[in-house]
Amino acid sequence: MNKKTIIRTFEKIALYMELLGENPFKVGAFRKAANVLELDPRSLSEMDDILKLKGIGKGTGAVIIDLLEKGESDLLKELEIEVPSGLIPLLRIPGLGGKKIAKLREALGIDSLDSLRAACESHEVSKVPGFGKKTEEKLLQEIELLGTKKGKLPVWQIETIVKSIEAEMRGISEIIRFSVAGSFRRAKEESSDVDFIIVTDEPSVVREKLLEVLPIEETVAGGDAKLSVVLDMADLVDADFRFVTEAQFATALHHFTGSKDHNVRMRQIAKSKGMKISEYGVETEDGTVKTFDSEKEFFAYFDLPFIPPSLRMDGREIDRADEIAGLVTLEDIRGDFHMHTTWSDGGYSIREMVEACRKKGYSHMVITDHTHYLKVANGLTPERIRNQISEIRKLNEEYDDIEIFCGTEMDILPDGRLDFEDDLLQELDFVIASIHSNFNQSQEQIMERLHAAISNPYVNIIAHPTGRIIGQRDGYNPDVPQLIEWAKQYNKILELNGNPHRFDLAIEYLEIAQKADVKIAINTDAHAIDQLEHMGIGVKYAQKAWLKKETVVNTWPLEKFIREIIRK
DNA sequence: TGTGGGCGCACATTTGCCGTTTGCGGCAA
Numbered sequence A: 001m002n003k004k005t006i007i008r009t010f011e012k013i014a015l016y017m018e019l020l021g022e023n024p025f026k027v028g029a030f031r032k033a034a035n036v037l038e039l040d041p042r043s044l045s046e047m048d049d050i051l052k053l054k055g056i057g058k059g060t061g062a063v064i065i066d067l068l069e070k071g072e073s074d075l076l077k078e079l080e081i082e083v084p085s086g087l088i089p090l091l092r093i094p095g096l097g098g099k100k101i102a103k104l105r106e107a108l109g110i111d112s113l114d115s116l117r118a119a120c121e122s123h124e125v126s127k128v129p130g131f132g133k134k135t136e137e138k139l140l141q142e143i144e145l146l147g148t149k150k151g152k153l154p155v156w157q158i159e160t161i162v163k164s165i166e167a168e169m170r171g172i173s174e175i176i177r178f179s180v181a182g183s184f185r186r187a188k189e190e191s192s193d194v195d196f197i198i199v200t201d202e203p204s205v206v207r208e209k210l211l212e213v214l215p216i217e218e219t220v221a222g223g224d225a226k227l228s229v230v231l232d233m234a235d236l237v238d239a240d241f242r243f244v245t246e247a248q249f250a251t252a253l254h255h256f257t258g259s260k261d262h263n264v265r266m267r268q269i270a271k272s273k274g275m276k277i278s279e280y281g282v283e284t285e286d287g288t289v290k291t292f293d294s295e296k297e298f299f300a301y302f303d304l305p306f307i308p309p310s311l312r313m314d315g316r317e318i319d320r321a322d323e324i325a326g327l328v329t330l331e332d333i334r335g336d337f338h339m340h341t342t343w344s345d346g347g348y349s350i351r352e353m354v355e356a357c358r359k360k361g362y363s364h365m366v367i368t369d370h371t372h373y374l375k376v377a378n379g380l381t382p383e384r385i386r387n388q389i390s391e392i393r394k395l396n397e398e399y400d401d402i403e404i405f406c407g408t409e410m411d412i413l414p415d416g417r418l419d420f421e422d423d424l425l426q427e428l429d430f431v432i433a434s435i436h437s438n439f440n441q442s443q444e445q446i447m448e449r450l451h452a453a454i455s456n457p458y459v460n461i462i463a464h465p466t467g468r469i470i471g472q473r474d475g476y477n478p479d480v481p482q483l484i485e486w487a488k489q490y491n492k493i494l495e496l497n498g499n500p501h502r503f504d505l506a507i508e509y510l511e512i513a514q515k516a517d518v519k520i521a522i523n524t525d526a527h528a529i530d531q532l533e534h535m536g537i538g539v540k541y542a543q544k545a546w547l548k549k550e551t552v553v554n555t556w557p558l559e560k561f562i563r564e565i566i567r568k
Numbered sequence B: 001t002g003t004g005g006g007c008g009c010a011c012a013t014t015t016g017c018c019g020t021t022t023g024c025g026g027c028a029a
Helices: A003-019 A024-039 A058-070 A074-082 A085-092 A098-108 A113-121 A133-145 A155-170 A203-213 A246-257 A260-272 A295-301 A321-326 A350-359 A382-398 A443-454 A480-490 A507-515 A529-544 A558-566
Strands: A177-180 A193-199 A216-222 A226-233 A235-244 A276-278 A281-283 A364-370 A403-411 A430-434 A493-497 A520-523
Touching (some): A003 A058, A003 A085, A058 A074, A085 A113, A098 A113, A113 A133, A155 A177, A203 A235, A235 A246, A246 A260, A246 A276, A246 A281, A260 A276, A350 A364, A364 A382, A364 A430, A480 A493, A493 A529, A507 A520, A507 A529
Antiparallel strands (some): A216 A226
């Protein structure tokens, strides 16, 4: 018997009880028991007090004893007999929950998708109290659609969708202001929908205009408080628009940014003080509703610092609020150290990239075009990069407000050699090494390549260390903890590639790296000027790993950057 | 069903919108 089995047993019991239309708190008690075990870091053999855990009581404890003594649970066995297995897929039908399924089963003996479909077609469902004609029609539709439902979309796809919706909203004059909310605002790697808060005095006008200008596949719901639609934008995507007044904006933005767990924690705090948080404000004990000019003021009202959206996760961020002041922010960023120009596969000249970085207020930057192995990217030969170096040096003399360093993003070749010889690397200020080929090699071969790069004295940083593309490919599967150890050993930087396609390293590895005192560079890897903006979302992603300012080398002043990295 | 506070009974992770039906389930952050 292991912990996983116990956890899965609890979850199954909860699921079956839900299908029986059991008391939701009873169902919840089994889910909670599963959760308690999951959150406990100890293995089963280390838990001598398992029956004494908070959340495990008489009923749930009996299940554990059953499992430990007999390897199976009597309760689950009974439920499995009582609940037809065909019922389980019914929970996936939007609009059907445990209670409605139980009702249908009791009234019509529904025990599978097929019997439900038949009951809808013979119009028996609409005769059941609580169900009507519309529900019956909708159920039939949903049954046909089952399985074709859209999954989660990667953040880079969501970003495109958000931008295009925002462009449409700017054209609606009745919209006073708006903001994206939801999981995209929290910089999640994947989202299942997009959420917007809209300030307007004329919600119904805005609603109708949105329905006109957006590529609507389906209108799910639409009132004066919200509009829910399915949009047809390359992929199908759910979109929610919430209409609020200016005064409600801050609390609405907070509420619809989530996460749900974060909101629940905040509301618990309010409740313990006799107050009530909703998206419309904070209701105090005397019944008056207080609103706020900003999320910052809202948090301050509960004696909390501003918690950045990206940190609003499982609620535990509230317990760590005093650490927030030390985390990296976009304002701390002084430079971007990975970008491409027309010399390789970038879209803009060196000068144009420099001007763009100046506009961002950076004090320094590094030009890092590809090297000649990467033919598709027009990688630079030794001769061309020497020309580029002299061009950059000349250009650098024109500016006294930004320092332009000569760098490269050098390929680590499939056989473990590096694309440039040491004597050439020596002439550069900053060397990024990265893998762009032969992803299917064994982990051993990949690690040999990475070791060759990270142990080279002229290499400063390993870029996008796993090669993953979110929602598309897993990368080349390096042993990242080992790579982090090497980074520590050779005093090298690892990259957090801020391009939303990558977010590489991922959160869990960033946390390990920071613990090991390995420095991180957040880079945009920009191939065009507008991609320099990805520093913002890159920093948000870094915050999710609780990266401190001093961990991130982009926050270092120019002098420190030169002293510790360029001329170390 | 579990916990807490008191041995029987609340309250449980919060709050509000919409659709469909006319009280409430499902859903969302």
